Amino acid sequence: MNHETFTEKMVLWLDNGLNAPEITELQAHLAGCPTCQQTYQTLQRVETLLRGGSKIMVGPPPGFTARFEMRLAYHQVRNGGHLWWGFGVLLLGALFLFIIGGLAVSALVSSGAGWLDGAIFYSGLVGLIQLANTLGVWLNLVGLFVKASLLTMSYPTFWGCALAALALAWLWLRVLKYVNRPVATSVELLI
Structure with missing residues (x-):
């Protein structure tokens, strides 16, 4: 048998997938083959690392929860105003439309019955x-x-202009995104 076959058997042995005669055969081979002994020791170390690594739980750094909750509260307060701002603009637009409509109707009514002429x-x-x-x-x-x-569309100049327009539109959107990015107002938010 070659080393690859015994390597497969070593993996099965570590996973408790071999029966007693195969284990005996593998142990006899390991006693006389230094290459397979080294492979077995490497596989044992990997097995130990994998089994032990699943039990280790890495926690967040100190103060992470407090910083996260502070940022979350800041963004909730900040983004909550956008809803009221939009509602105010909508209300103002409706009020403006109501006033203009009222003025138009009053102008028609004040002119008398002539508007029905x-x-x-x-x-x-x-x-x-x-x-x-x-x-x-x-x-x-x-x-x-x-x-x-x-x-x-069959001319290359058309496609060049179209690609240039798309590139300029993309660039403009990137500039707008950069200009409208939120600005931190506190040093604590930058940490």
Whole structure:
């Protein structure tokens, strides 16, 4: 038998996977083979390290829990304000819309029944039709732009411009992320 076979048997022996005759054969071989003895001793050390390592529990450094709880409390207080800020902006926008709508309705009502007049209604309807016509022109312009873009996609210059635009957009997002990063206000938060 070669050394690889005995190495496999050593691993099985350490895992209690050999029967008595195989153990006797392995012990007899180990008594006469220094290479396998060295391999067995190495395997025993690895086994000891693996079995002992699972029992060792490494704790966090001193003060870790206190620092973590302090940072967590700081971020909870800091991020809680964002919700109220957003709610305030939403409330302010609704109030603004309510005031502008009220002013518009009061202006129409104060002008009397003239705003219900047929001529004014007709001019409003014509204005809506012109707005729809303008939107149609813009949609046609966008369609023309898409068609022209599809035709120019075969040119390398188009792809160069597209890649440059993507790179500049990525760079701009990185700059915004860097500029808007939170700033620590206390020395304790930096520790």
